[in-house]
Amino acid sequence: MKTRKVTRWKPAALLGSLAFAVLWQLAAWISGPAFLPGPVAVIKLFFVQLTTPGYLGTVLASYQRVLVGWGIGSLVGMVGGILMGRYASLGQFLYSPIQFFRVIPAIAIVPILVIWLGVGETIKYVIIGYGVALVVAVNIADAVQRVAQVRLQAARSMGAGPIRIFWGVLVPSVMPEVLKGVRGSLAFAFMSIVGIETLAAQDGVGKMIWNARVLHQTDVAILGIVTLGLMGVLADLLVQALFRLFGYRFMMRR
Amino acid sequence: MTAMASPSLSAASEEQEIALECRNVGKDYFRHNGERVRVVREVDLKLRKGGFLCVLGPSGCGKTTLLNMVAGFEQTTEGDILVGGKPVNGPGPERGVVFQSDTALFPWLTVRENIEYGLRIKGISKAERRKRADEWIEQVGLTQHTSKFPGELSGGMKQRVQIARVLASDPEILLMDEPFAALDAQTRNYLQQELSELCRKSGKTVLFITHDIQEALMLADHIIVMARAPEKNIKAELHVQMPYPRQRMNETFAKLYNRLMDEIDNPFKGSVRSL
DSSP states (O other), X not given: OOOOOOOOOOHHHHHHHHHHHHHHHHHHHHHOTTTSOOHHHHHHHHHXXXXXXXXXXXXXXXXXXXXXXXXXXXXXXXXXXXXXXXXXXXXXXHHHHHHHHHTSOGGGGHHHHHHHHTTSHHHHHHHHHHHHHHHHHHHHHHHHHTSOHHHHHHHHHTTOOHHHHIIIIIHHHHHHHHHHHHHHHHHHHHHHHHHHHHHHOSSSHHHHHHHHHHXXXXXXXXXXXXXXXXXXHHHHHHHHHHHHHHOGGGGSOO | OOOOOTTOOOHHHHHSOEEEEEEEEEEEEEOTTSOEEEEEEEEEEEEETTOEEEEEOOTTSSHHHHHHHHHTSSOOSEEEEEETTEEOOSOOTTEEEEOSSGGGSOTTSOHHHHHHHHHHHTTOOHHHHHHHHHHHHHHTTOGGGTTOOGGGSOHHHHHHHHHHHHHHTOOSEEEEESTTTTSOHHHHHHHHHHHHHHHHHHTOXXXXXXXXXXXXXXXXXXXXXXXOTTSOSEEEEEEOOXXXXXXXXXXXXXXXXXXXXXXXXXXXXXXXXXX
16 A cells, blocks of 8 residues: 555646536536536635625534534444454344445435434434444455555464554554545535535534525526535545644555 | 474484474365365474574465464464463464564554554663664664654565564564565575574574575574475475585585475476477
């Protein structure tokens, strides 16, 4: 595994973004701003909205849900994945249920959870955490099983006991996969948030997008989409910065 | 060299302290279809303290399995393994293992931290740990690379770290499982010379597994040739009298090389027809 680096803004990437914006603006002119607002209109709206407490509240509500749900899901997934990888019988025991739930999108269990949990914040954390935990657990369980046998043997022959081997060898050995899985599942968390906010929330970016439909506010709907994308990019940059700060030694090439 | 029976080792080694002894060691494996296969068969050997024993054999002859049993990673099906007179029961720090694969290193620890690992387990103080680690780092020539991570090193350097990591813990026996097999020829030669020197300086006892005849002749004072079934597992043995440091390009070396070449069995012998 190679050391991970932030993808830099290279000229080609900048050009790609510009080309996309130009095409979008052209399409907006042709179709009319009511049907498809262009990037300029959306950016204008963005700066207007930035000054309103409503928009910021919406963003913060979603952000909080994503981060809490993702945090809980990552933790559950990590612990579950390591245990499943370490204890083959537990892995086998959970294999079928996990394969079963893996194909069920979070959105499908929203109605039943609304009956059980109501429409408070808990349901958002559960829905987001559900998807994240499954993805993280499956990847980490696999990684634990692929830890080089000789590394465990080396530690044993130097006198390391089971606890030291677990915390000192097994866990750090799977850290690259943990970091990869946790970072990857952040995208998963953002995908779930829209569904759950559409179906069972009073606020949040998902609700903002969905409500825009009623009043035919195409610009608001697109601003919502753009907002989601920016939130995701920002969260990813933050996570990467944290990894580089605290996890750099685990991202070393093997 | 004659394929003499293994218990009749030279009288000289009987007088010296025995570091490792295998008595009638055997190991069975089960194949995927449940068939029982005996991979290690009736292995008797003695390794005197300070000796360098090479187990030489083709792949599949059970030489790595033998080392794994001595290391305590695998149990014997039959027979006893004694280290320092005590029967082996699981891995222990008095037997240090150097593996062929560099994945045995801890990639999240620096060179120094890797070498300190065994000392940390022994509960040795930080200052002492550092002192001993740095000594071994110097011994293996990695002083410039102390705070690098294994991923930033070449294959040869990584094996140097493995060797230093094991030696820092000061084991009674060094168990080496083809540690240079994955390296390029040049690096392998350097490391053989360095290991030979290091072992003579420190008086370490070594059990070294290899399939490389030249390597065995460069390093060992005692070579055991292992063969696949149905041949006898220990097919032949040889005491190498050549003085260290050894040279490849001389007559004695060439003669011994050819004799060992004849002893090592070729599973495809006779299967290639002359045109």
